[in-house]
Amino acid sequence: MAADLNGRRIAVLATDGVEQVEYEQPRQAVEQAGGQVSLVSVHDGEIQAMNGDIDKGDRFTVDAKVSDVSPDDFDGLVLPGGTINPDRLRIDADAVGFVRSFVQQGKPVGAICHGPWTLVEADVVRGRRVTSFPSIRTDLRNAGAEVVDEQVVTDQGLVTSRNPDDLHAFCSKIVEEFAEGRHRAAAGA
Template sequence: MADALTGRRVAVLAADGVEQVELVQPRQALVDQGADVELVSLHDGRIQAMNGDIEPADQFTVDREVSKVGVDDYDALVVPGGTVNPDNLRSDGDAVRFVRDFVARGKPVAAICHGPWILVEADVVRGRTLTSYPSIRTDIRNAGGVVVEEEVVTDHGLTTSRNPDDLPAFCERIVREFAG
């Protein structure tokens, strides 16, 4: 199944403060299955990843700015977590529109840890079942979502996971969902 995603274009939407492991592992899992993966961010240049919220990790080169792409450019979307990353993303109108358009078009979207914050901002969780990092579960409920305690959940094309410990299950699921 090493080519399950050949011909698929996937956007990884991330900004400064992204949790490095939540960016690197899903991206590699997708590339390993043949996907063409691009890092989309709020600005060009590089973004600063973190190990946790206080330890700087590596920097990653941005492939495209979110203000210059659209949902038709990609087949699927991944939003990694970290506390700062999704907070930066949900403050940007272009990023919020990008996520909202993906869900509206029925294209698969995946978010892990704090990543669902932008799903809340995009108003796409109402009536859907999700999981997330515990500290944002109230936000999801207040936005009309149903929160469950599971390592990975998929509801009508929206896949979510709780934290980096769930990455093996998350990566396996997004490959399957994005191939479908």
């Protein structure tokens, strides 16, 4: 990951139930490349991370509420998974609008595991090539995406991966996409 992200501001949108490793490793990769990361959530305070769906992980301090920031404040977005996290995000209108705006503006977005669920709710996967955790692939197809089973998939700045086993490839690719910056805005997004 040799890309230089100095001066780049990256939002990680997550809430309670985020898969801890899918939050920590992308954050670390962006910071090691010189980027500034902000944890954006649907509420103030802290979020509870998980290790799988049952075991509680660490708590992380929220930097900003999604209702108080704009995609204009950031150069890229990470959507970590965990089963609970994106399920909670996709029922929050501010979170969904935040995600939709990133894609509409052509800003790079990385989503891993169950993270693409929020992309489905934002209606930004139609005509896009993506991957995800197997249990949400039908949702992605129903939303108009071309779904493949690959370690990491990139479609005009939208980076997706299947699960924590793909984190090395995912982190490398999001850093590369964040360094490249905006892509042309997605048609229909």
